[in-house]
Amino acid sequence: MIKKTIALTLAALVGLSVLSGCKNDEEDNGSGTSGKKGVTISVVTSFGGDDGNRQNYEKAYQAFEKATGNKVSDNSQTSNETWKSQVMADFQTGAEPDVLFYFNGVDSNKLIQDKKVVSIDEIREVYPDYADNMKDDWMGASPVDGKNYSVPVNGFWELLFVNKKVLSDCGVDIPGADYTWEQFLKDCETIKQKGYTPIAASLFEVPHYWFEYTVFNHGNPENHLEVPSSATDAIGKKWQAGMEDIKTLFSKGFFPSNTLTAKDADTFQLFADGKAAFAIDGSWKLGWFTGTDNQAGNVDNIDDFTICFVPGSGERKATDIIGGISMGYYITRKAWDDPNKQKACVDFVEAMTTDEVVSAFGVTNVTALKNGTIVPDDVDSMTKRAIDLMQELTATVPAVQDQLTETARKALFADIQNVVSGKMTAQQAIASALDKNK
Amino acid sequence: MGRSNQRKRFSAGKLLIYLITSFWALTTLYPFIWVLLNSFKERRFIRSNSFSLPLGEAFTLDNYKVTFERFDIFPAYRNSIIISVSVMAVVIILAGLAAYALARYRFPGKSIIQALILASMMFPVFSTIIPVFRMMYNWGIANTESVALSLLSVILPQIAGNLSFAIIVLRGFIQSLPIDLEEAAYLEGCNIFGIFFRVILPLARPSFATVAIFSFLWSYNDLFTQLFFLRRKEAYSITLLLNEVNSQAGVNYGLLAAAVVLVVVPVVIVYIFLQKNIIKGMTAGAVKG
Amino acid sequence: MDNDSMIFKKKGPLLVFLLPALAFMALFLYYPFIMNIVNSFYQITGLGNSPEQLNQPWYANYQRLFEDPYMATALKNTLILMITTIVFQVGIALILALLIDNIKKGVQFFRTVYFFPIVISATALGLLFNLIFLYDTGMVNQIIQSIKPGSELIDWYDENHFLFTMLLPVMWQYVGFYFVIIATGLNNISPEIYEAARVDGTSGFQRVWYITLPLLRNVLCTCLTLAITGALKVFDLPWVMFGAGMPLNKSWLTGTYMYDITFGYADVDYGSAIAIVIVVLGVVISMLANRIFRERDI
Structure with missing residues (x-):
């Protein structure tokens, strides 16, 4: 039996090499006449x-x-x-x-x-x-x-996804264009008291969105894209303050209890299952809810969910968003x-x-088109909402994390778990990331 | 001690044996059954209740329908089979020859070669893949338009990657074979290659089958090398398709389960087929021994 | 161990036996790995980039190995994995193989079934185990809830449980691998030897201890080597389940750490240095193990 297998394989190999020979010939012919025929x-x-x-x-x-x-x-x-x-x-x-x-x-x-x-x-x-x-x-x-x-x-945008059912069960209003960080903290507390998880996020795997917006909240659209030259300069302090905000959310118990050991897919599922109220994610997540041509969406009723601005603070208005x-x-x-x-x-x-x-x-996305995107008539509620939000923007700023090298970015986000759990200070994490930013 | 008494004790021992072996069989079989059952379930029932039977409203064939509609399963099977069978065949021939030399010959530098082979078992593929890619690109094998060459660009490094393991296992086995038969063949006028093909190959058949199974399997499941070298859709292997389904499916575990079943089936077939050879080898060995 | 038989006096055929395999390995394994050794002394800032300049000092990466706490974690975990692999994987496989050797019915079935975990790809197994150990609420937590209703859910991936959660699937998956190898070795022991032993009136355990195990020595040594090298390389299942060192950089293994440094951080030169540690450790430990256990010339 083995001999037969070997013989067959050798035959196949020979066939293969002949085949590949033919293929090359064809290609050569193709490029020879390519000037005219395409x-x-x-x-x-x-x-x-x-x-x-x-x-x-x-x-x-x-x-x-x-x-x-x-x-x-x-x-x-x-x-x-x-x-x-x-x-x-x-x-x-x-x-x-x-x-x-x-x-x-x-x-x-x-x-x-x-x-x-x-x-x-x-x-x-x-x-x-x-x-x-x-x-x-x-x-x-x-x-x-x-x-x-x-x-x-x-392009892309990053916004706050909201589970409407959870909010209404907690008596919390759907955030508007003037949503503030203070109000957000209060809402989270209310939601937590009701037994829900306020924020669905895996700080182990995807702290990126929260980092971006908490840092943004300590700055403004003009200086958001600046990368600190040291962990203790003005921009470095801003980054530290942002990371401290994440730590506060963490120590108040607003993230899932296993946020340091769960995967993003698991925590986002909490949100979809009506066990969590908020999640920040990007425009690419929209299709996850709405589905595509040949695949249904991942939630039973898309009208239970909507999109809002991420709460603002200081010089950043809620309508200043990360996108690009x-x-x-x-x-x-x-x-x-x-x-x-x-x-x-x-x-x-x-x-x-x-x-x-x-x-x-993508109709809802940030776009470079002079005339904007062409919007079809029959869109679902979530897409509609995203399109509406795009009309209210006051500023669109790219993500500052993309200014870091791959290595520095990865090091920074790998250390967020250490910062929130107190194994490292925000300053140390930033310094170590900047050290790799070459 | 009466005869019947001994038999009774014997069967009690057998019962215990069957209990233990069956328990382990349960743990190894269950995941596959789990995957199989969930491949017939609608997505929303899997997460909430992944350990139940796909009955009533939970039952669906959609996962398979979607997999077949959306992915080119059959060309992928063909590619996988070409790759893995070629790797398997070349590995058992080359490794068999090398293992025989290392098991029986005494020559200077032997221990160095053995240490090198052992060391190469540990080379992480992540550290060798980029130089290999460059080399094969210079040869005109990697990153070409041709499907056949794409497949070849996976086959070559995979052969090398499986050789060390195969040599070590075969050498251990050949060493434990009694040398008398070889000597007898030698006295009858067989030359060394005759001895290898007529005496060693049949005797070591179970071991060759084992090595064949693993080479096939590792080649088949080796996602990383395939991911790196198979870039054209027409050259995709079934494991790459699974990977694609996996990333496309997200939390759609039903689709994923269906894909896993489709990937596993050929390997099980190959295993069962080669397994017969192990059994045959056993009886053959018994007669000769 | 080597053979002094007449047959092997002529060394000419050696070339034909050895050359093809060695040529393959030289091209696809040794050459790239030598590149890897060279790379470990240079600064390389991107995958696919060529070496830019010598590190300052040239052994900087090796110095870093000793100062890197994650590397220490990875080595510690890998050592634990190695020991548990030898004890449990090979141990369970040996016991199962010996048991199966004693029965007649269903042998084929068991052999096929034990092999299943290796057949299913790591992606699928990782997913399965993730669902089994899922926090809210996988199979294990469901069972615990039904026994003790109202008790706290257990996070199987946290600092107190991760080692168990990581080792169990790896152990379980590869028992079948060693089972097949040992079972193949057992097949090769001729029944006459057992018959002779039975006539002499030895018990089952005595037979195993005095006849089977010594005869299996070569095969078991092979298993030992494979277990040691395997543990150093383990990658896919832990990677699918734990990713980058979860929880809090405690679960690194040499394999996952090397991958993350090379492909995650694109720190090719340091990754190369880790790869060398893996290889050197593997060779040294398995040589040591073989020196201790390998059959002396009879």
């Missing part, structure tokens, strides 16, 4: 398997293929650390794609420093209409030189310098960032 461009994006926009993405690029006769060789994956390291390794080894959908913050610094991607200005010298449906100031300029390199699709645009389409230098591919890449990015496509990717 080319194949390789694309890497984060619209991989689990992304809520996977289907929209596929629809959009298939439409592009149909319209232009070009082929898209899609290598999209889910965005995570492995993916990021893959993308970077690709550039390192010269295996980069033609078009890349990637982060526009510090994560992409290396690409810009090494001149691996082409700036919008340079593209516009040849294609003046490139990305002309976008506001230039909103495209997400590179921290390296302040120039635009990527064309964004949809963090990713976009890059054209790589390698593809730009290839006369066969240049136009196809430009066409591709334009096709993927039309008003229609951007709207399909």
